[in-house]
Amino acid sequence: MANETANPEKIRCDACPVMCYIADGKIGACDRYANHGGDLVRLDALTIIESSGQKLVPFLKDGKGPDDWDGNIVQGNRPFVTAVGAGTTYPDYKPAPFIVSQEIQGVDMVTVVTEGIFSYCGVKIKIDTDRHLGHERDVVRVNGEPIGHVMTSEYGSKMLSLGGVEHLTGGTKKEGRITCDALLKLCNQEAVEMVIGEPEHETTVVVQAGKAPIINGVEEKLMRVGCGSATIGMFATQWVGHVEDVVVVDDHITGVLSEHQAGKLLDVPATGIKINGRRSTPGRYFQVAEPGTGWGGTDIEDPLKILGDFNPKFAKDGMRLLMVSTTGEQYAYFELDETLTPQPAEIPEKLKASADLIAENCEPSVCSVLFMGGAGGSLRAGVTENPVKLTKSVKDSLTFVSCGGAEAYVWPGGGITVMVDVLDMPTGSFGYVPTPALVAPIEFTMRVSDYGTLGGHMDEIRLVQDVVSDGTRKVAQFDNQPDPMAHTNYRWSK
Numbered sequence: 170m171a172n173e174t175a176n177p178e179k180i181r182c183d184a185c186p187v188m189c190y191i192a193d194g195k196i197g198a199c200d201r202y203a204n205h206g207g208d209l210v211r212l213d214a215l216t217i218i219e220s221s222g223q224k225l226v227p228f229l230k231d232g233k234g235p236d237d238w239d240g241n242i243v244q245g246n247r248p249f250v251t252a253v254g255a256g257t258t259y260p261d262y263k264p265a266p267f268i269v270s271q272e273i274q275g276v277d278m279v280t281v282v283t284e285g286i287f288s289y290c291g292v293k294i295k296i297d298t299d300r301h302l303g304h305e306r307d308v309v310r311v312n313g314e315p316i317g318h319v320m321t322s323e324y325g326s327k328m329l330s331l332g333g334v335e336h337l338t339g340g341t342k343k344e345g346r347i348t349c350d351a352l353l354k355l356c357n358q359e360a361v362e363m364v365i366g367e368p369e370h371e372t373t374v375v376v377q378a379g380k381a382p383i384i385n386g387v388e389e390k391l392m393r394v395g396c397g398s399a400t401i402g403m404f405a406t407q408w409v410g411h412v413e414d415v416v417v418v419d420d421h422i423t424g425v426l427s428e429h430q431a432g433k434l435l436d437v438p439a440t441g442i443k444i445n446g447r448r449s450t451p452g453r454y455f456q457v458a459e460p461g462t463g464w465g466g467t468d469i470e471d472p473l474k475i476l477g478d479f480n481p482k483f484a485k486d487g488m489r490l491l492m493v494s495t496t497g498e499q500y501a502y503f504e505l506d507e508t509l510t511p512q513p514a515e516i517p518e519k520l521k522a523s524a525d526l527i528a529e530n531c532e533p534s535v536c537s538v539l540f541m542g543g544a545g546g547s548l549r550a551g552v553t554e555n556p557v558k559l560t561k562s563v564k565d566s567l568t569f570v571s572c573g574g575a576e577a578y579v580w581p582g583g584g585i586t587v588m589v590d591v592l593d594m595p596t597g598s599f600g601y602v603p604t605p606a607l608v609a610p611i612e613f614t615m616r617v618s619d620y621g622t623l624g625g626h627m628d629e630i631r632l633v634q635d636v637v638s639d640g641t642r643k644v645a646q647f648d649n650q651p652d653p654m655a656h657t658n659y660r661w662s663k
């Protein structure tokens with residue numbers, strides 16, 4: 170890190186292309202670096218992860234190393250140095266800020282850590298809800314600026330793709346700034362309010378990692394148990410004998426018990442029911458209504474709207490009908506009158522219990538935020554003078570990639586394009602620079618011997634005990650995360 174003096178009071182930060190001149194006592198444009206009495210300092214503490222949740226200190230006291238195995242299967246006192254708070258080097262032909270080694274069960278391992286500057290990055294968001302948030306390709310806006318779009322829905326969830334280089338740098342300055350700010354908040358597990366679609370069909374959603382979405386001011390509670398057809402299949406036996414027909418209202422596939430294969434196998438007779446929708450296969454209907462935030466992700470609040478006239482050949486006066494949504498939150502019970510018109514009636518206890526059972530089988534609705542970014546040529550150069558060798562080493566399972574200690578999914582194909590759940594990372598893992606781009610931690614861990622083979626900056630390797638100090642921030646390892654240094658992560662252990 171160069172501390173080049175521009176004038177007696179200011180020093181230059183060279184950690185990103187902005188190259189701030191920072192006066193004594195002031196901070197740079199990204200709030201990450203400051204001038205403390207002429208020294209350029211990274212304001213957030215370097216974060217290390219303590220494996221097994223044991224206290225890290227005293228570290229290497231009494232001449233004992235972390236691998237003095239005490240008989241426990243899980244090793245204590247094994248710190249993993251993350252890139253959170255590590256700092257960035259720019260341009261990246263310089264070695265990464267920390268290249269740290271330690272011996273793990275007889276093997277010398279090294280972790281190269283850096284806070285990467287990602288212009289090519291974004292978040293993929295999964296929102297567990299049946300409610301219609303927007304059509305595929307609808308624009309997602311924050312403060313009026315486009316920051317992404319709706320992508321293909323997944324089973325029980327709506328998906329958004331936000332950020333990316335076109336919004337960060339390809340639009341107006343304001344669009345880039347607001348996109349960067351929204352990504353930063355989402356990645357740091359904060360809430361962001363966004364508007365999806367156009368004025369005639371727009372939805373407001375508040376998204377926060379790990380929390381239920383708030384859709385048009387209402388907090389979502391449940392993720393559907395399945396589509397309408399699946400719900401019929403799952404709960405058919407609950408209904409037989411208590412009601413003549415059941416309709417599970419769903420924007421995707423509305424199910425009808427008497428026509429469905431499940432009903433046929435349980436000898437449910439035809440009821441003459443008519444559904445206003447496109448029949449797919451027996452008992453399964455598409456497009457019964459418009460998408461919306463009502464029953465089962467449709468725009469209806471009155472379920473009878475999806476019914477046509479009953480066929481008098483099969484329907485009878487007094488016939489009982491249950492209509493229920495895919496989360497069991499909405500339900501209504503009807504009995505046919507002498508004109509074969511459904512009339513609302515008090516729902517019998519057994520049927521109410523079946524709606525409750527559907528709701529009980531739904532998982533809580535939650536927003537998931539996955540950071541996705543590509544470790545480009547320059548970032549890789551901070552690891553090795555021969556960047557493509559790092560890519561090959563990752564693909565060969567000789568190098569383990571983590572972000573803030575969390576295992577990163579590395580996409581197949583070229584480059585090192587990673588995806589990671591922000592909830593698996595320490596809080597405050599992300600930063601930004603005003604270029605604009607997101608700053609995200611990334612670590613590459615491998616054997617020291619493999620690091621040498623791929624042309625690593627061997628002279629820059631430091632022992633872990635020389636890096637960890639009282640000033641480092643220590644966080645416990647997440648239970649769902651592998652230890653990045655565990656031998657089982659690597660091909661050579663297999």
Ligand code: SF4
Nearest residue numbers: 182185188189197199
């Ligand atoms: S924006 Fe931050 S990282 Fe970039 S030069 Fe300024 S202080 Fe340094």
